[in-house]
Amino acid sequence: MSKNAYLYAVGRVKALETKLLSKSTFERMLEAPTAQDALKVLGETDYGISFGDAESVYDFEKIIYSNLKKTYKVVDESTKNPLFTRMSTLKYDFHNLKVLIKGEYLGDDYQGITMDLGNVSIEKIARAVRDMDYKDLPVVLKQAAEEAVVDFELQKDPQRIDIILDKHLFKAIYQMALETGHAFALEIAQTEIDLININIFVRCRRMGRDVRFLETALLDNGILEKSLFIESYNEPLSAFTEKLFMGRYGEIAAEGIQSLEDTNSTTILERMMDDFLLNKSKKGKYATSGVEPIIGYIKAKENEGKIIRTIMVGKINNVPADKIRERLRDVYV
Amino acid sequence: MEISLGQFFAVFGAAIAVLMPGIGSAIGVGLAGESASGVVTEDPNKFGQTLLLQALPGTQGIYGLLTGFVIMQRIGLIGGQLLEISTYQGLLLFSAALPIAFVGLLSAIAQGKTAAAGIGIVAKRPEELAKGITFAAMVETYAVLALLASILMIFGIQI
Amino acid sequence: MEIRVSPTRMELTKLKKRVAIATRGHKLLKDKQDELIKKFVDLVRRNKELREQVEKELTSALQDFVMARALMPEEILEESLMYPIASVDLEVGRKNIMSVIVPTIESNDQTEGDKNIYSYGFANTSGQLDDAITTLSGVLSKMLELSEVEKTCQLMAVEIEKTRRRVNALEHIMIPQMTEAIKYITMKLEENERSNITRLMKIKDMVMVEGRV
Numbered sequence A: 001m002s003k004n005a006y007l008y009a010v011g012r013v014k015a016l017e018t019k020l021l022s023k024s025t026f027e028r029m030l031e032a033p034t035a036q037d038a039l040k041v042l043g044e045t046d047y048g049i050s051f052g053d054a055e056s057v058y059d060f061e062k063i064i065y066s067n068l069k070k071t072y073k074v075v076d077e078s079t080k081n082p083l084f085t086r087m088s089t090l091k092y093d094f095h096n097l098k099v100l101i102k103g104e105y106l107g108d109d110y111q112g113i114t115m116d117l118g119n120v121s122i123e124k125i126a127r128a129v130r131d132m133d134y135k136d137l138p139v140v141l142k143q144a145a146e147e148a149v150v151d152f153e154l155q156k157d158p159q160r161i162d163i164i165l166d167k168h169l170f171k172a173i174y175q176m177a178l179e180t181g182h183a184f185a186l187e188i189a190q191t192e193i194d195l196i197n198i199n200i201f202v203r204c205r206r207m208g209r210d211v212r213f214l215e216t217a218l219l220d221n222g223i224l225e226k227s228l229f230i231e232s233y234n235e236p237l238s239a240f241t242e243k244l245f246m247g248r249y250g251e252i253a254a255e256g257i258q259s260l261e262d263t264n265s266t267t268i269l270e271r272m273m274d275d276f277l278l279n280k281s282k283k284g285k286y287a288t289s290g291v292e293p294i295i296g297y298i299k300a301k302e303n304e305g306k307i308i309r310t311i312m313v314g315k316i317n318n319v320p321a322d323k324i325r326e327r328l329r330d331v332y333v
Numbered sequence B: 001m002e003i004s005l006g007q008f009f010a011v012f013g014a015a016i017a018v019l020m021p022g023i024g025s026a027i028g029v030g031l032a033g034e035s036a037s038g039v040v041t042e043d044p045n046k047f048g049q050t051l052l053l054q055a056l057p058g059t060q061g062i063y064g065l066l067t068g069f070v071i072m073q074r075i076g077l078i079g080g081q082l083l084e085i086s087t088y089q090g091l092l093l094f095s096a097a098l099p100i101a102f103v104g105l106l107s108a109i110a111q112g113k114t115a116a117a118g119i120g121i122v123a124k125r126p127e128e129l130a131k132g133i134t135f136a137a138m139v140e141t142y143a144v145l146a147l148l149a150s151i152l153m154i155f156g157i158q159i
Numbered sequence C: 001m002e003i004r005v006s007p008t009r010m011e012l013t014k015l016k017k018r019v020a021i022a023t024r025g026h027k028l029l030k031d032k033q034d035e036l037i038k039k040f041v042d043l044v045r046r047n048k049e050l051r052e053q054v055e056k057e058l059t060s061a062l063q064d065f066v067m068a069r070a071l072m073p074e075e076i077l078e079e080s081l082m083y084p085i086a087s088v089d090l091e092v093g094r095k096n097i098m099s100v101i102v103p104t105i106e107s108n109d110q111t112e113g114d115k116n117i118y119s120y121g122f123a124n125t126s127g128q129l130d131d132a133i134t135t136l137s138g139v140l141s142k143m144l145e146l147s148e149v150e151k152t153c154q155l156m157a158v159e160i161e162k163t164r165r166r167v168n169a170l171e172h173i174m175i176p177q178m179t180e181a182i183k184y185i186t187m188k189l190e191e192n193e194r195s196n197i198t199r200l201m202k203i204k205d206m207v208m209v210e211g212r213v
Helices: A007-017 A023-031 A035-043 A046-050 A057-079 A083-106 A122-131 A139-155 A158-180 A183-207 A211-217 A226-232 A237-245 A250-263 A267-281 A292-316 A321-327 B005-042 B044-074 B087-124 B126-156 C009-071 C074-081 C127-212
Strands: C088-097 C100-109
Touching: A007 A057, A007 A292, A007 B005, A007 B087, A023 A035, A023 A292, A023 A321, A035 A046, A035 A057, A035 A292, A046 A057, A057 A083, A057 A292, A083 A122, A083 A139, A083 A158, A083 A183, A083 A292, A083 C074, A122 A139, A139 A158, A158 A183, A158 A211, A183 A211, A183 A226, A183 A237, A183 A250, A183 A267, A183 A292, A183 C127, A211 A226, A226 A237, A237 A250, A250 A267, A267 A292, A267 A321, A267 C127, A292 A321, A292 C009, A321 C009, B005 B044, B005 B087, B044 B087, B044 B126, B087 B126, C009 C074, C009 C127, C088 C127, C100 C127
Parallel strands: none
Antiparallel strands: C088 C100
8 A cells, every 4th residue: 555545644643643641741640749630630631621521530541531532533534444443442342352251151240341442332242242143243253252152161261261362352453454554554563462472471480370371372473483482481581581682672671571580570571561562653753654653643542541540540549659650651752 | 731740749748748747746735735634634723834835746837837838939839830840859859848747747746745744744843844845845956957957958959 | 341151160161161162263264364375375476477467468469459450441450350260168167275166267279280360361461460469369378367366366365354354253352252251250259269268267256156155
């Protein structure tokens, strides 16, 4: 597809980038004495119009979602290509599917924790799960649901529901990235897969799971080979770090995994992984045409939501500012 | 009236001198325009600034038209009295039209992209409009040089 | 203290017997109390230790939860935990410590061997959640022990209090009272004796005077 296919969308996104929250806004939220004050700072920004009837500090999730929804809508409208947002919103459909399948087996109503950001209506998924008839769902959801349900009947392990659905989700994201025909979309999708795989690798080790479990949990289609993880699993962590060292994830290996070994906490590693992906997306900030600015903007918005959430949860629970700051992701602008 | 091959080439030259930069400018202005509408959708106050940038790739079309006119005037097409032109003279005029035709086409598209990028600058920093224009105007240089070459050649040809 | 006993020999013998029993009972109770206190102190120490550990671990687990929550949308966090994977069987029994019936709690962890305690996938969840779950699962057995020890402490405290009251009652009221009563009876009896002797002597004198006359 031509580089100039989305100039209108790029123009819009460029104008919208000016409204992304800057570091200083987040710093002001952090320094606010109470959660209420932090929310007030947020209200003065572009998020103000998403406040609606939100009053309490606990409504911040609603505000984030309403703003994200707007972002997805703008991108959809201006690109006339649903693939871009679909790559991001599919995860909400999969989340709803997870909730509803687990809820079905628990025999209780869990609609309260579904997310209204996906493309498929929650009622539709709920009906399909209840009737065990998934033919009305989009094909990726259908395949995923069928596999997860069959597996659960055999294994009775709820963790496997999540793992199977996650695998289907990222396979679908990879396929969509291929379908857009843009190398950048593919790079972002594959980077995300790699980062999640690294995360799976270190967390499986901490949980003391065996290599067979790792093999089932790892996502497909990453740039890093699955065999790299599997072969390093029973070696010391430093062997794995060395293997990553020369590649594109060298920085993460050097600092992130090192900090995991030093502090036995994944905090720094996870922050670095999110920042890594954001940095890759930042290409969109400098590109003036093509899909980079569009994908970059979506990632920037999602990242912004994460930062707001971290600050607000921290503020509500009176976590010291330094401890919140340690977990804050980088910003796009 | 008998029409010679020379006359045909001369008119063909005038035609591509107008045609190709015209197409280029249309594409260029279109690209910049798309980008500009994107910005204006979010921020209608930027209409004036983005319009300025959008107009820049339009100049190649004007240069092409100018070259076309000069050729037409030289061969007497405008006066209504088509001069006698030999095949070689016709081919010479045709060749003279080539620089502006090709440079006009490609530079207009390139300028359109630069202008679209410049609109990106305006979207974020309206005060830096001049820089955006400068970047786009740099592309203009080569269209001007091609125009100059074409015009000089056309006037240099003995008819 | 008023003592209302009839100052008779029979009463005296009865009282003396009761004092002997009370003294023996007092000694026994005293021993029981000492033993209970010794056990109680041990338990309280263990209780304090456990409570501190549990509180520390719970605080850290809650902090991990808050941090995990800060990194994950509420819905995803809840989805991750909605289907618990681990189950624990509890068996509650009873045990006799120095005639105090205390509960015992046996936990039967179903999640042994390769069974895992994490009920969620990795893609959208944070490692901090793993930390919280790990800490919580470790703290469960300690919490069970703590509840056992704490209840035992409470029951023993009641028993100690009861025993102490009995010991005190014996030591400070019953025994002194009875001793007092014994003293009173003895005195009374002696007095009677003396007045008897005096009376006899008087009669003897009178008889002697009479006889002489």
